[in-house]
Amino acid sequence: MASALINVPARAKRGEVIEIKTLISHPMETGFRRTQVGALIPRNIIRGFVCTYNGTEVFRAELHPAIAANPFIVFSTVATESGTLVFHWTGDNGFSVTESAAITVE
Amino acid sequence: MQRFGAAVGAVAIAASAFAGEIPRSDRRSGYDFMSRETRAMQDDDAANPGQLWVLEGGTLWNRKAGAAGRACADCHGDARASMKGVAARHPAFDAARGRPVSLEQRVNLCRTDRQQEPPLAWESRELLALAAYVARQSRGMPIEVAIDQRTQPFLDAGRATFHRRQGQLNLACSQCHDDHWGRRLAGNVIPQAHPTGYPIYRLEWQGLGSLQRRLRNCLVGIRAEPYEYGAPELVDLEFYLMWRAAGMTFEAPAVRP
Numbered sequence: 001m002a003s004a005l006i007n008v009p010a011r012a013k014r015g016e017v018i019e020i021k022t023l024i025s026h027p028m029e030t031g032f033r034r035t036q037v038g039a040l041i042p043r044n045i046i047r048g049f050v051c052t053y054n055g056t057e058v059f060r061a062e063l064h065p066a067i068a069a070n071p072f073i074v075f076s077t078v079a080t081e082s083g084t085l086v087f088h089w090t091g092d093n094g095f096s097v098t099e100s101a102a103i104t105v106e
Numbered sequence: 107m108q109r110f111g112a113a114v115g116a117v118a119i120a121a122s123a124f125a126g127e128i129p130r131s132d133r134r135s136g137y138d139f140m141s142r143e144t145r146a147m148q149d150d151d152a153a154n155p156g157q158l159w160v161l162e163g164g165t166l167w168n169r170k171a172g173a174a175g176r177a178c179a180d181c182h183g184d185a186r187a188s189m190k191g192v193a194a195r196h197p198a199f200d201a202a203r204g205r206p207v208s209l210e211q212r213v214n215l216c217r218t219d220r221q222q223e224p225p226l227a228w229e230s231r232e233l234l235a236l237a238a239y240v241a242r243q244s245r246g247m248p249i250e251v252a253i254d255q256r257t258q259p260f261l262d263a264g265r266a267t268f269h270r271r272q273g274q275l276n277l278a279c280s281q282c283h284d285d286h287w288g289r290r291l292a293g294n295v296i297p298q299a300h301p302t303g304y305p306i307y308r309l310e311w312q313g314l315g316s317l318q319r320r321l322r323n324c325l326v327g328i329r330a331e332p333y334e335y336g337a338p339e340l341v342d343l344e345f346y347l348m349w350r351a352a353g354m355t356f357e358a359p360a361v362r363p
Contacts, residue, residue, distance in 0.1 A: 005161065007152035
């Protein structure tokens with residue numbers, strides 16, 4: 001079960017810098033921990049995050065084992081035109097989640 | 107309002123019985139002891155990871171389950187109206203069981219009795235999600251558990267547990283949380299133990315957890331054998347703590363360090 005919370009301003013002025021907040025549900029298991037009987041818990045993390053704005057990549061991040069569970073990623077971009085922001089997370093064990101948000105630019 | 111007034115009266119009478127208890131004017135939520143950054147995390151719904159469970163709980167609320175083929179919403183309707191204030195008055199007395207039940211127990215009672223499904227495991231993602239979703243509807247409301255003849259013995263039992271020394275360190279809850287709140291235990295500030303925001307997202311856990319999980323943590327900390335999840339001792343303790351926090355603002359899902 002993966003769920004993500006996206007916060008994008010619904011409206012913005014052309015040329016305005018907008019802040020985008022994303023929060024996704026993920027355990028971010030490091031791969032360094034062991035169970036009580038000593039067995040290694042396999043790594044299970046998100047490796048990459050990409051945001052595209054009307055098809056153009058505006059933000060990309062690589063994630064590593066030291067990042068806490070439920071990664072919260074905040075970044076900004078310039079509101080250029082009305083359209084859709086698409087968010088894509090990929091990770092271990094075929095993890096792949098895509099979310100989108102609409103924005104109106106005046 | 108009248109019920110609230112009565113609860114305040116009961117607080118005043120009982121408070122005089124224990125000199126060590128925190129005066130009403132000095133009561134502070136764990137929120138007040140947190141760093142600015144952690145407070146900002148709790149206050150912003152876009153940043154509060156507890157919202158992930160609330161979101162999931164909203165989905166579960168509408169999903170049909172069990173032999174009865176009923177969703178929570180089929181009986182309770184829109185949770186934003188029907189569940190308003192519910193978490194702020196739990197644990198609440200359950201007539202069938204003859205004792206107070208916690209919010210998680212209430213969810214599971216509904217599941218077994220009405221949906222005819224096996225109960226959800228303690229601290230499972232689904233149970234926490236439903237509890238968080240219900241608790242979210244009480245945010246901003248005053249905590250108010252009902253004290254009457256039926257519940258008074260359980261309140262007394264909870265208070266006795268709170269004041270009883272136990273574990274290898276031979277400590278009572280009250281020794282830290284009544285007598286030494288605001289001081290430090292290792293690097294951490296000792297809060298007053300008001301359960302204002304459960305289930306909480308605890309940064310140390312990297313996940314959501316119930317009040318019972320937190321209480322068991324504390325018991326391990328004083329090297330006592332923790333009570334099992336759902337044990338009467340834990341529910342009574344929850345009940346006492348909620349009574350002790352009566353009138354304080356409910357903040358679920360809260361973030362704690």
